[in-house]
Amino acid sequence: MAPKTGKTPGLPPRRAALKMLDAVLRRGDTLEQAGGAANGLPAHSDRALARAIASEVLRWLVDLDALIDSATKEPLPDDAKPRTVLRMMLAQWLRLDTPPHAVVATALPLLTGGPKRLAHGVFATLTRQEAQLPDHPTLPVQVAERWADRAEAIAKGLAVPPPLDLMLKDSGAGPGMEGISLAPGHLRLPRGANVSDLPGYDGGDWWVQDLAATLPARLLGEGKGRRVLDLAAAPGGKTMQLAAAGWDVTALDVHPTRMMRLRENLSRTRLDAHTVIADALEWHPDAPFDAILLDAPCTATGTCRRHPDVIHRIGPRHIAEMADLQRRLLERASGWVKPGGTLVYATCSLEREEGEEVAATCTLTPSPIAASELPAGFQATDAGHVRTDPGMLAEHGGLDGFFVARFTA
Structure with a gap:
């Protein structure tokens, strides 16, 4: 029998990261404001993990979405919960070096029914394909246009969090x-x-x-x-x-x-x-x-x-x-x-x-x-x-x- 959602080890920081991403992408909150979702986590390591997952999703959002879209017959809405969970799954696997089995175990309890099966299927497809991210993040089109000739150099500087x-x-x-x-x-x-x-x-x-x-x-x-x-x-x-x-x-x-x-x-x-x-x-x-x-x-x-x-x-x-x-x-x-x-x-x-x-x-x-x-x-x-x-x-x-x-x- 699968473990109950609240008892899954490693689930609380993932749930906090999901709330943070929803606050930023749907409500327009800053990441600092959204970070309140992780404040209730007892361990510093869990709070840091929630922040790292949310940050890496936002850093690589355009490229993560491109991978997701390559493995689905119909594009998922930008604000669909399965898309956000898939972004988190891919960010953990490709950026935080989390083993795929641990990604699946801690992400799927965030979903139920058909969305859970969809996320599992898309993630399994991309892992089998050994999907990869580019060397540096792709900027949203409107941002790249705004930063013009500086955009590529700036994007290269975003590839990893700062020291x-x-x-x-x-x-x-x-x-x-x-x-x-x-x-x-x-x-x-x-x-x-x-x-x-x-x-x-x-x-x-x-x-x-x-x-x-x-x-x-x-x-x-x-x-x-x-x-x-x-x-x-x-x-x-x-x-x-x-x-x-x-x-x-x-x-x-x-x-x-x-x-x-x-x-x-x-x-x-x-x-x-x-x-x-x-x-x-x-x-x-x-x-x-x-x-x-x-x-x-x-x-x-x-x-x-x-x-x-x-x-x-x-x-x-x-x-x-x-x-x-x-x-x-x-x-x-x-x-x-x-x-x-x-x-x-x-x-x-x-x-x-x-x-x-x-x-x-x-x-x-x-x-x-x-x-x-x-x-x-x-x-x-x-x-x-x-x-x-x-x-x-x-x-x-x-x-x-x-x-x-x-x-x-």
């Missing part, structure tokens, strides 16, 4: 971990570690921050006690960078929950900043700042290595809405910089509408970024901006996509 990047509080101190350093104060470790278990976590010696995300604060240099405003600051990576570099930091964010996380990060790392919960479109500073870092809210398509949901959730409407908000924030922030002061505008987006096109509206004087200011392997554009994408530094594990521009008041 773990740490930013060290004291760039001259050894963190006691084996890894590679691609810039001062940076350490890259293999993915898969439980962050809170790493040496130096409790002592606040470092924080997690993608190498590309460290560039905006690096371009402001040493603070020497000068005042800087970190706009849209939470969860605090750039705030901690600036504080560690000697700036007198005011960190502003509109989201109380995210600001709570920023304060927790400051407490753990024993760094200081003035924190303000407010809407930057309504807030007014008491005095101008020596520097402002506006890492503006954006579509976050540049984080697609670690958040592959953005490939499927984000479209022209989201991009236009974010670009409008970014222009308004940049216009306000431009009036809060002291004469001779510096403003850095950044987004973790791969979209020109949220990068170059917004920067072009800034009324301050451009301050071109020089190659000498950047870590090895980075280049400034002809306009003096910085543009990174997941296809860069591929030999070392890639980067998030970022746009950075600098101005002088």
Whole structure:
């Protein structure tokens, strides 16, 4: 007799992954929001597995669907439960190295009746055919068209989840971990570690921050006690960078929950900043700042290595809405910089509408970024901006996509 659904070993993380995928693909939730489906799993390994299954499905969705369609007489609806379960089955077999018998045992209890028989038959056909995925994910047509000549390089950078990047509080101190350093104060470790278990976590010696995300604060240099405003600051990576570099930091964010996380990060790392919960479109500073870092809210398509949901959730409407908000924030922030002061505008987006096109509206004087200011392997554009994408530094594990521009008041 087959085991009852609730008693099948390994079933809870698969059920959680199914709920996560439904939340992302049907409701348009972010993968982080959808991750609540796994929070009730008691073991860290189960929560990590649920997230890995959902992430790999989203990363390879176009190619998984192509395999499924090759083995069915009639295409399954995109939102059909059997299709989603089959995506999970194939992702586990082809990407997570789960043996086919274990895939079948933990996936079929998610279905009943005809859909169960269909999924079993399709999966059996593809395993007999020794189906394979391409070398790198295929982007949805509309995304490939949007990213144009950068699309193939970006897609190659999505083939595997990213490594773990740490930013060290004291760039001259050894963190006691084996890894590679691609810039001062940076350490890259293999993915898969439980962050809170790493040496130096409790002592606040470092924080997690993608190498590309460290560039905006690096371009402001040493603070020497000068005042800087970190706009849209939470969860605090750039705030901690600036504080560690000697700036007198005011960190502003509109989201109380995210600001709570920023304060927790400051407490753990024993760094200081003035924190303000407010809407930057309504807030007014008491005095101008020596520097402002506006890492503006954006579509976050540049984080697609670690958040592959953005490939499927984000479209022209989201991009236009974010670009409008970014222009308004940049216009306000431009009036809060002291004469001779510096403003850095950044987004973790791969979209020109949220990068170059917004920067072009800034009324301050451009301050071109020089190659000498950047870590090895980075280049400034002809306009003096910085543009990174997941296809860069591929030999070392890639980067998030970022746009950075600098101005002088």
